[in-house]
């Protein structure tokens with residue numbers, strides 16, 4: 001295809017997930033002509049994440065309540081059957097109906113004016129004098145954003161840094177089960193079955209999400225976690241209704257994330273916590289900031305967006321060090337011995353609640369919350 005028959009955009013976004021859609025919506029609202037392409041057949045297909053939003057993301061980014069379920073506390077389980085509860089007033093996590101959340105985000109981006117194309121895979125492109133040309137797809141633009149996840153084809157095509165260290169995550173979607181205490185994210189610390197990270201059971205939106213992530217040199221087997229912890233968690237008759245899996249980049253923010261008219265955001269740039277594996281908050285926040293900076297650059301002579309994001313992106317330096325410690329996979333007797341100690345509680349609060357104090361038993365605080373919990377228990 002000659003360049004004259006190309007469709008011109010101001011911005012091409014590769015990858016229509018959290019980072020790409022947040023970026024596309026804001027860019028389109030700001031008047032940029034935005035093309036988004038994704039290899040998925042539909043925005044909610046093939047979800048590869050548990051999809052929990054931390055409170056900071058929920059505060060930054062308004063999402064419809066019917067697509068979320070608030071979870072107030074974290075229950076940590078040791079291999080010996082002991083557990084401890086952690087929570088902080090006013091803090092919560094949002095479990096999400098992730099496929100429908102992504103569909104909603106795609107609709108919002110389209111409503112803002114972005115052109116979304118599904119079933120379209122980026123395989124390569126050329127840098128030109130005025131930006132980037134994707135000859136095979138008939139698209140060109142002065143700026144291309146790679147928001148195509150942990151194993152980024154954009155990074156590879158334009159010789160940018162690529163993620164090298166990963167955790168492998170596997171999750172089963174289980175039918176709702178009244179036995180699981182719905183107030184908590186249940187996290188199992190078990191280095192035999194989830195070396196390098198944890199296993200979890202999340203009381204999600206009409207589903208229980210049960211999974212684990214572990215060092216990528218080991219095999220993740222949810223069945224073994226279910227056999228060891230299912231009964232302790234109160235799961236009565238676990239019925240698998242779906243699966244999710246994916247790679248979590250845990251090497252920290254990459255250094256060379258831009259070159260000329262191409263830049264990376266989200267997991268593609270390594271913006272994912274090496275400690276917790278959480279990346280959605282950063283994907284949403286930096287996706288939107290990238291769009292703001294892109295519009296300032298294109299329309300108002302501002303700095304290149306890659307310079308703005310390089311300043312604002314987290315480096316994950318401390319979390320990177322903690323990741324090295326977790327990679328060592330402390331033997332299970334260490335988890336058993338430390339779970340209830342004051343030092344461990346302090347650490348857990350720093351990780352999950354950002355030091356928002358330590359509290360006793362998690363109450364059902366509001367009548368609304370109680371009613372929600374009772375609804376859930378009747379499933």
Ligand SMILES: Cc1cc2nc3c(=O)[nH]c(=O)nc-3n(C[C@H](O)[C@H](O)[C@H](O)COP(=O)(O)OP(=O)(O)OC[C@H]3O[C@@H](n4cnc5c(N)ncnc54)[C@H](O)[C@@H]3O)c2cc1C
Nearest residue numbers: 015017018019039049050052122149169246266267279280
């Ligand atoms: C098992 C698991 C559980 C997780 N749980 C959580 C959690 O609970 N909370 C949290 O904050 N984080 C979690 N994470 C991390 C989180 O999912 C990521 O940080 C987040 O999804 C990053 O968003 P993104 O938009 O950068 O990339 P992604 O969500 O990975 O999306 C990349 C998109 O690019 C598309 N794409 C890829 N290649 C191409 C191509 N060549 N052409 C076109 N399109 C392409 C894909 O189809 C996809 O839509 C989890 C990760 C895993 C693997």
